[in-house]
Amino acid sequence: MSSPTKDIAIIGCGVAGMTLALTLHARGIPCKIYEVRSTIYRTTGALILSPNALRILDKLGVYEDLEPKGFSFQKMIFKNNAHETTDEYYLGSKELFGYDCLRLYRRGLLDHLRFEINDAGIPVFYGAKFSHVVSETEDGVEFAFEDSTTKHCSLLIGTDGIHSTVRRCINPSARPVYAGMISINCAFPRSALRMPPEHPDYPLPVAVQSKPGTFIMAPQDGEGSTIFAGTVALYPEQDHAGWDELARDKAKLLSMFCKDKDAWPDIVQSAMEAVPEETVAIWPFYNVPRLSKWSSEQGRVVILGDAAHAVPPTAGQGASQALEDAYSFTIVLAEVAKGREWNKSLDAWEKMRNARVDGVKKLTQLLNKTTLPKEEREKLEMETWGSGVDQTWLYCRDLENDTEQCLKDAFGN
Template sequence: MSNEVSIIGAGIAGLTLAINLHSQGIPCAIYETRPEPQNIGGAVMLSPNSLRLFDNMGICDDLKRLGYSFDTLYFRDPAGSLKETYPFGSVEEYGYSGLRVYRFELIDLLLEKVNVNKIPIYFNHKFSHVVFETEDTVTWQLIDGTTTTSSLLIGADGIHSRVRKYMYPDLSPKFTGIAGITAAVPTANLKLPSPDYKMPVTIVSLSHGAFVIAPQKADGSEVLIGKQKRMTELSREIWEKFFADKDASVAFLREGAEVFGDLAISATSDIPHENINVWPFYVIPKLESWSSANRRVLLVGDSAHAVPPSSGQGINQAVEDAVMLSILLGKGRGDKNDLGWWQGFRQDRVEQILLLNARVDRRRLPKILGSEEQGDDEQGFDLDWLYGIDVVAEVEKYVC
């Protein structure tokens, strides 16, 4: 019998969890369905709340070397007038600027840490189901029939988590009615209004929604362009056809480009099909518990709470989950009350971010005639509650 913690999923949440458990002296192993490290997805947003934690892990300097640093997202109207700003970081206020880095580059850095620390990681090992759990252990099985017994089984296997099925067999992710369509194009394609035009920028039109442009790569030589659309949920088969129809995605990105001005027209002039991504926004209905009855099975990241990308907080919150849980377990605090405190703290953060997402989405989608969806949009964005928190200190305060 192995007394290690078994982590299902070698994405950002799973790798971060493994590194932090190791730093707490807790043996662990990672099991991943894919036959090799993930090299999927585009660039991701990292804000001060996660960069502070990556700094503790010793990879922040490398992230800064690889990514595009910025402090502010600008909201402008089609005429170019500045309407408001959205802070994404500040060295002066929070110690870190925001950062946009490719997902695979972040995963590579985390994998390097996993390997340096000699944390076992097994690719091409697909989780099947939990066989049984006791008060002290959990026995679980891979698709190939291999059975393992661990002190803890932690599902870091994403929004469609197979681990979550053990606790919530009938639960499915809920579609929000919004999808994002994005592409990556060379910055050289852009016809900027002026040489000092500041990005990332969201150009907002009441009738056509918003057109987003966000630089990526360390030198800003590439930008993500994107729009959001309202749509009904599709079957898996139709979704796959939707993902595969690159011409339709290009047409959507170009639709109404003239409304957003020459910048959008130039940005959509030449869109490589291989750089197009379609992202339906799904959430997980609020779970009663992120741990099983005997607390031998736990959930972190998107398996517990999927956060759509509107505010750029999905990965940041998964990292917070993993670090806080690791410290709690490292202090020997894994009983019902401790895990309840951890879940409550994390759930409160997620719910605040979902409200923030809704405010961003209202700016990025065409307004519905006769609706009152503007709501509190005139308040602006004060995100000190999001970036200024030290989650490590919060756990230390709790255990003391």
């Protein structure tokens, strides 16, 4: 049996794919990336990187350059209509978890990682759409692209996102499941906000909770001059065309976004008035259901990142968990390169990562419910988020130590 680390092919040049390539490169393991999009593709939106992710980016030597590009903060403060603080949720804290949380444009993170990939000389083939696995043996995989060309590799890693094609080769029936709600969001200049005059220190980010639900406002650029605003609504599932139609219907989205405007405090009303209609966007919440295996029978096809476990963005862990997957998987491959048996190592890693993602999914579910309108929350009769929960388990994990330990436990040494 040849080593899986001999000739690695990564499908997808997103956060998971690029982090994996960089961590492999740092350990002297070569790989190639195949990406369907072109280099000039531009994505929108901002994402959250929490301390568990920033620790990895710091180890890769990219945190210092990224940090000034985003907005650093510690917690989301929950306020009611009377501007009283009702709760708080830590997304980071230098004192408590080693790093503040960093909110930055997704494009900025991807551009930065792409720069590092180029600098490291890692080959990336753009415009290459993975299609299917032609054959797999215990030595490797022959796989095909949409244009019918084929390639061979010792290990095929799918980091091709929530609608993963590689996942279909492992588990054809696994499909993303709709969580019943969408986020409606937009961005506008901070200068448009009417801060409550009697509360000059009104915090941002903030989650304002009122009868109609929760309205979040968070700065998303280095200067904090652009504010993301978002609210969550229950909405029936649509097919692809239906979601596209809703996304295009900006007037409908704006009216959903501004629903029950009078029930909100003036600061939220000022945000609603500031929204340029054409910027309102939606994000339907989908989960990839729990997959007990993230790899094929023979262990030469593996998925990670959103392909394996996409979660709604509520806990801000999408990109952070993709980074954890990539970093810990490289440690496993480095151990295998030194002689550890492959399939048993892979099995131990999958179990460790699945347990971790279970915790993140549970947290996401609690936070999803917390954002719903009061009467919907009450109907659910289920747990919602409550402060006082220690986030150390999420943000302070020693991933290197834990991955090595999970392999030692599996092999008894």
